[in-house]
Amino acid sequence: xxxxxxxxxxxxxxxxxxxxxxxxxxxxxxxxxxxxxxxxxxxxxxxxxxxxxxxxxxxxxxxxxxxxxxxxxxxxxxxxxxxxxxxxxxxxxxxxxxxxxxxxxxxxxx
Numbered sequence: 001x002x003x004x005x006x007x008x009x010x011x012x013x014x015x016x017x018x019x020x021x022x023x024x025x026x027x028x029x030x031x032x033x034x035x036x037x038x039x040x041x042x043x044x045x046x047x048x049x050x051x052x053x054x055x056x057x058x059x060x061x062x063x064x065x066x067x068x069x070x071x072x073x074x075x076x077x078x079x080x081x082x083x084x085x086x087x088x089x090x091x092x093x094x095x096x097x098x099x100x101x102x103x104x105x106x107x108x109x110x
Contacts, residue, residue, distance in 0.1 A: 008056030012039055015059045031104035033064045080105035 016037040026032040040060040071081045082088070087101035 005056040008042060008058060012037075012057045012059055015062075019062055029104070030106045031102060033066055033069075033103065035062050035064050037062050074106075076106070076108070078107040078109070080107065 016039075019035050019037045023034045038060045039057050042055040042058050066085070068084065071083065080088070082103055082105065087103055088105060090100050090102060092098040092100045
């Protein structure tokens with residue numbers, strides 16, 4: 001059982017490192033919102049509903065943090081920013097009938 005518990009911890013740590021790596025890789029992306037890995041105890045969530053304490057951990061969810069970031073001035077007159085909640089609604093380039101949502105306000109004319 002302790003080997004399984006250790007493996008669940010390693011799997012969770014791997015997921016957390018992956019999420020953190022994605023956050024670091026996108027630190028310069030306009031409008032990027034960081035993600036956060038949330039964990040939970042396996043106790044009481046196994047299919048057998050065992051009452052064993054210390055059965056390990058599991059990734060509950062990966063959530064995006066939508067807190068307001070810094071708004072910086074730009075030399076591009078088409079750049080826009082959203083202060084507070086909301087998204088820009090755009091037509092998909094690959095499928096003009098589909099609407100996609102973004103917080104990236106770096107617009108240009110194509």
